Amino acid sequence: MEERQIFTDKDIWRVITLYGLNTSTYKIALAETLNSLVRQGITNASYEILAQEFFKLYNKRLDNGMPQLNHDTRYTKMEQIVTRFKGGAVDYDEAIAYVKNNAFDNVIPRFHNLNQFDLPQKFYEITKGGIVLTDSVFNVFNDNESEALHNELEARWSLLESAFAMKRENAKLINDIKRFYLVRGYERTDITYMRDMLNGYQEGRCFYCGEMLDQNHIHVDHVIPRTVLNHDEPWNLALAHEYCNEHKNDALPSRYYVQKLVDRNERLISSNHPLSKKIIEALGITPLKRKTETFRIYDEILAAFGAKNIWGGENFKPENDPFYRSMIRYIVKR
Numbered sequence: 001m002e003e004r005q006i007f008t009d010k011d012i013w014r015v016i017t018l019y020g021l022n023t024s025t026y027k028i029a030l031a032e033t034l035n036s037l038v039r040q041g042i043t044n045a046s047y048e049i050l051a052q053e054f055f056k057l058y059n060k061r062l063d064n065g066m067p068q069l070n071h072d073t074r075y076t077k078m079e080q081i082v083t084r085f086k087g088g089a090v091d092y093d094e095a096i097a098y099v100k101n102n103a104f105d106n107v108i109p110r111f112h113n114l115n116q117f118d119l120p121q122k123f124y125e126i127t128k129g130g131i132v133l134t135d136s137v138f139n140v141f142n143d144n145e146s147e148a149l150h151n152e153l154e155a156r157w158s159l160l161e162s163a164f165a166m167k168r169e170n171a172k173l174i175n176d177i178k179r180f181y182l183v184r185g186y187e188r189t190d191i192t193y194m195r196d197m198l199n200g201y202q203e204g205r206c207f208y209c210g211e212m213l214d215q216n217h218i219h220v221d222h223v224i225p226r227t228v229l230n231h232d233e234p235w236n237l238a239l240a241h242e243y244c245n246e247h248k249n250d251a252l253p254s255r256y257y258v259q260k261l262v263d264r265n266e267r268l269i270s271s272n273h274p275l276s277k278k279i280i281e282a283l284g285i286t287p288l289k290r291k292t293e294t295f296r297i298y299d300e301i302l303a304a305f306g307a308k309n310i311w312g313g314e315n316f317k318p319e320n321d322p323f324y325r326s327m328i329r330y331i332v333k334r
């Protein structure tokens with residue numbers, strides 16, 4: 001497996017734009033804005049300039065009618081102001097003033113943040129009146145890769161829009177299945193004791209990426225999201241990095257990880273682990289019954305959620321992704 005220790009500016013750029021936790025499309029729009037500023041040779045960008053760039057992007061983008069926020073019913077400030085502008089309720093100057101005052105509060109301070117991790121390279125410094133671009137962002141775009149990176153951002157932007165749209169369309173179906181499990185579920189329990197119970201069965205490694213866990217920051221993850229199942233049964237719990245856990249969020253993992261979970265549970269049972277009894281009670285008395293039941297639950301939820309709600313897509317295995325793994329090693333070491 002390829003070993004990469006040092007992250008170049010371009011690596012960090014990709015970490016931000018491809019692996020960030022996006023609840024809206026703002027980070028991608030800011031990345032496009034930076035790309036545009038570099039092309040124009042602008043180093044010092046006031047909030048006025050940023051607002052103009054941002055507005056231009058969204059004004060064009062929103063012709064596609066796609067949602068920009070990971071929410072069933074709410075809309076971003078950019079969607080709101082562009083809609084008002086297009087409807088003639090505000091003029092251009094009013095729209096720019098609105099963007100200047102409302103769009104940047106979160107995205108500008110948090111652009112270099114991957115969850116709670118502050119990334120080392122900064123593509124701009126924040127000043128009182130705006131931002132100053134650093135050499136790093138010029139390095140990213142310096143070798144005629146501007147077009148390729150632009151296409152990467154476009155693809156990521158479209159992907160987020162489809163995921164958000166899917167969430168809206170499937171809201172009813174998803175709510176039905178959530179209600180079904182809610183009736184059978186229970187309130188959150190304390191599952192921190194699971195860290196010690198499961199640690200030995202993962203050889204100190206993250207269930208998802210396979211990199212060593214930082215023993216002080218182990219997260220107990222619900223492999224099939226708790227937001228659906230509403231229970232903390234051990235058969236569905238695994239240990240993961242904080243980042244992997246939060247990046248996966250409430251999505252379903254790919255099938256590969258369901259099989260991995262089945263295998264893990266069988267290892268627990270065959271070693272007469274204290275949790276064996278609970279797992280057998282929940283899933284069945286034979287290995288085949290347990291496997292069938294695990295996949296039945298997964299498939300039932302998948303049918304309601306749709307394949308688009310699989311974390312990273314059906315074939316996503318961070319375990320086999322050298323870039324993902326080196327990113328995690330980098331984060332955990334610090």
Ligand SMILES: [Zn+2]
Nearest residue numbers: 206209241244
């Ligand atoms: Zn991990």
